[in-house]
Structures are given as structure tokens and as C-alpha cells.
Amino acid sequence: MALPLVLASASPARLTTLRAAGVEPTVVVSDVDEPALVERAEHEFGDLGAEDVALLLARAKCEAVAATLGEEDVHPGLVLGCDSVLELDDEVHGKPADAAEAIARWQRMRGRSGVLHTGHWLIDDRDDGTGATIGAVASTTVHFADLDDAEIEAYVGTGEPLRVAGAFTIDGLGGAYVRGIEGDHHNVVGLSLPLLRELLADVGVAWRDLRG
Template identity: 75%
Template sequence: MPPSLLPESAPVTLVLASASPARRTTLRAAGVEPLIMVSDVDEDLAVAEALERYGRLDPADVALLLARAKAEDVASRSNVSALVLGCDSVLELDGEVHGKPADPAEAVTRWRRMRGRSGVLHTGHWLVDDREDGAGATLGATASTTVHFAKLSDTEIESYVATGEPLVVAGAFTVDGLGGAFVTAIEGDYHNVVGLSLPLLRELLADAGVEWFDVVGGVGASDDDEE
């Protein structure tokens, strides 16, 4: 939306509980200027505790679990009257859950499994209504998109991993960055693969009694405020 068409400020403030530049850019491109507050959630510990309590989790449930943990952590520490959105993405391949690779060797191994095949990118979204005059809603859902990967050579895989990009993103790839050349097709919401499904967010807002254009506009945190 052109800046001239945006309201000067949004009626409702949205806090994004994520440091992801891609998620922030996705919201900004849709006219939503979020405040950025990064959660302190220990993801490995959160998943381990859930496994101990509930047993095996489906990949989509892992994404939703972490999204909820992030949203609730930030809501508990925030002093801003706002809606808090937590997101988390994982790649499902052969029924296994894959987040960010631990090191370059793991990224190379994973891409050797992924090349020429398809996986499902799950992004959990959790919304907490932390407004002073809000209803206190807390709700979430997971969006899932099938991603088809190109058949890369070993040299291409090693060169891509050497850029460092696969080490900082869920699934070891991007569709909106250097990895875009290696994604041949997607089935589902493109923005979900980037890390945040705008259609799903709109639905969650509606379930919380908030219209989409209630969060459009406004001025959020600058890049210098995110550290």
C-alpha cells in the first residue's frame, strides 16, 4: 500500500515477538508497522518439556508450541497495550522436524536430503490480546506450505551453505533470498514460507474481534531499537 494511503497511526498496536527481518518486512509490505520485542524462550527446552509431558508431537504442533511460548513470554514482559504475535517455522521432511541447522556440516547434509524432493514448511502463529481494553484472547493456528526443491549439485550445496544464509533460517533455505533459486515451486501461501502467513494472521485477528485495517499504519521500532 502506498504510504500516502496509510492512516497516520494504527488504532491497534501489533507487537511482533520475533527478531526475523523477513517477518517484519512482510508485515511492513502489507501496511502493518509492528513493534519488535524478541522473546527469551529456550526453544530446545520448551520442546523437551512438551515431549516429556505430551509425548510425540507432530511437526505442525512443534511450530505452534514455540509460537505460543514466544508470544506469551513477550506478553508477560511487555508494558505496551497491544496485540502480541509469536511465530515459529519448521520444515517437515520424512516426518522429521527441522529448524535451523546447528552448523555448516548439518546444513550440507540436510540439503543433500532435500535436493530434488519436497518438504512442508509449517509456521505456527500465536496471538495474545494484551490490550488494556482488550478481551484477553489467546489463540493460534499453523499454516503449512509444500515446498519443492531443485536438484542441486554438491558444489551448489556447499557454495550456498558457505554464504551462511542456511544457518540462520528454519529449514536451511529461504524463498525470498539467496535460496530462492533453489525452490522450484510451492503449494500454498508464499508468505508462510517467508515466515508469516498474512491470510492466517487476518483470520486470527478476526477471531479476536479485531479488523485487519485496525492494525494497518502506525510507526513501530526502528532498526536500532531491536538489539
């Protein structure tokens, strides 16, 4: 029987990635106010790098869900939180606020490269587990196609860029606009399977133990 894994994310792409790898998690979505959390952290610690933001948000989501598992009537197990941001020109970009922002983002991205950072946070909440709470960030360089304004507006008009970090996907409509990547493909989708396997190993769990 597979060990239970709780995915603290509303992302369909992350769920699909795990399912394709033979893992069937329970999805519990957190109510973390991401902008407010980042604002508080920057007020306390100063400007945060892209990797810091990704890990901060992944940890917050994971901890928020782990704290409510009893209320959700979900059996304690392994809890995974993830969050992705795009780094471009040393700036951090999450989901665009609206279509205008998505268009402006793509006008900056086209023909260039950015780095997609995904924070992963794992809590071992099993009754007989380690109690560990650990995290890491996976980073993948993404090379974008040089789109004209009409192509950008058409893509943004589909609504997809408004739902994802960085305003693009590699596994959906945006796949045609990614010329190539350097690093883990799954990380660009939103969850690095190799990194997750390493985090699980750190708490004494083999990857095969998650497969039913």
C-alpha cells in the same frame, strides 16, 4: 491511528513481510530456550508432530513477550509470536546447528518436497480487548531443486541456511533453489498474512485497523 502490534520474533523476514503489508510492529524478542522447551514437552506428552512443535514455540514466544511488556515500556496491544519448522520424512527440522548439518540437510532435500509449517499465536493484550489467546498453523508444500554437492556447499557457505528454519529461504539467496510451492508464499517467508488476518478477525480486529 493503527492498533499497536508487538512482533515477538527476531526474524527480519517477518518484520519485512508485515511492513510490506502496511503494518509497522514493535519488535520485542523473547528469551525462550526452544530446544529445552520441546524436550520438556516431548517428555510430558510424547513425540510431537511438526505442526505441534511450530505452535508450541510460537505460543511460548508470544506469552513470554506478553508477560514482559510492562518491563519493556511497550503499551499493551496485540502480541504475535511465530515459529517455523520444516517437515521432511516425518521429521522436524528447524535451523541447522552448523554448516555440516546444513549440507547434510540439503543433500536430503534436493529434488524432493517438504512441508514448511509456521505456528502463529496471538494474544489480545489491549486494555479494552477480548483478552483472547489463540493460535493456528499454516502449512505450505515446498518443492526443492536438485542441486549438486558443489552448489549446496556454495549456498551453505553464504551463511544464509544457518539463520533460517529448514535451511533455505524463498525471498533471499535460496529463492533460486525452490522450484515451486503449494500454499501461501508468505508462510514460507515465516508469517502467513491470510492466517493472521483470520486470527485478528477472531478477536474483533479488522486487518485495516493495523495499517497506519
